Amino acid sequence: MPPKKSKSISVHTRCNEYKDIFHVDDNILFCNYCNIAIDWKHKSVVENHCKSQKHISNVRNQEEGQNRTQQLTFSSTQAFSETKKLLIEDLIEAFAAADIPLEKVNSLLPFFKKHIKNGGSIPQAPTLRQVYLPNVFNKQYQLLKSFFDSKPVAIIMDETTDDCSRSVVNTIFCYRNKIKLVSVDFLERVNNTTIGQVLMTTLTHFNIPFNLPRLFLSDSAAYMKKCYREILSPLMPNLIHAPCSYGLI
Structure with a gap:
């Protein structure tokens, strides 16, 4: 071969x-x-x-130098990351409180970069919505849950449609001088059963026993009256229904 x-x-x-x-x-x-x-x-x-000893020594020195750099910068990198996160979340909360759409951030980025410390780390609106807004929402939701926990709330519910013609049910809780939107639900069908299910679920999430709610305020739609009569009233003995002639929200 x-x-x-x-x-x-x-x-x-x-x-x-x-x-x-x-x-x-x-x-x-x-x-x-x-x-x-x-x-x-x-x-x-x-x-x-x-x-060779020289090569081995050079490898060791370079690896040790990289480790020292990582150890020196880890804490500072972590601190910067937390500062950046706090800045961005505070910005989102400020925009929400002022009823300013997050899309407006894009036109303000040059100003933030020039005049605000770490302003250059503020991302554009899509990143704010996808990455940071959920955490801000969860914090605010937990504050709402803490405030309304086991309170004798008054309930306002109304159904509307959004820009995509989807049915949207808004639920508002009132307690003393606090009036807060606590739930926004998109429903395929709006009737007495689905309205009752939305309210039962919302009350459970806020740890409100069914014997505590005092007032149910809605429009005069037939399904709202039927919901109160057949679903809510048997479960909530202290609840009074006050239907209005016009839409609420």
Whole structure:
């Protein structure tokens, strides 16, 4: 049998045999740690270089230097990340309180970058909505749950449609001088049963026993009256229904 041909070796294949140790520049093999050219044609020469004390020492020094840099910057990076998160979430809360759409942030970014510390870290509106808004919402929702927990609330419910012609049911709780929207539900069908289900679920989420609600305020739609008569009244003995002639919301 004819002898097998040896595998063709090039500077690039030799480099690939030692991942992250060497690189190729102008067909010359260079050591990443020692910054010198190595004769790549003989593997023994390459192996001897990798085993040399100088190379081993250079590798150790570089790895230790990288570790020190990571240790020195980890805490400061973490602190910056927390500061950035707080700034962005406070900005979202301020916009919500002022009833300003988050889309307006985009036109204010140059001003923030120029005049506010860390203002350059404020992202555009899509990132605010997708990444940061859910956390702000959850914090506000927990505050609402804490405030209305086990309170004898008055309830306002009304159904409307959004821009996409979807049915939307809004639920508002009132207690003393606080009037808050606590739930927005999109329903495929709006009837006495689905309205009752929405209210039961909302009361459960806010830990409000069924014997505490005092007033149910709605429009005069037939399904609202039926919901009170057949679903709410049997479960909530203290609840009074006050239907209005016009839409509420």
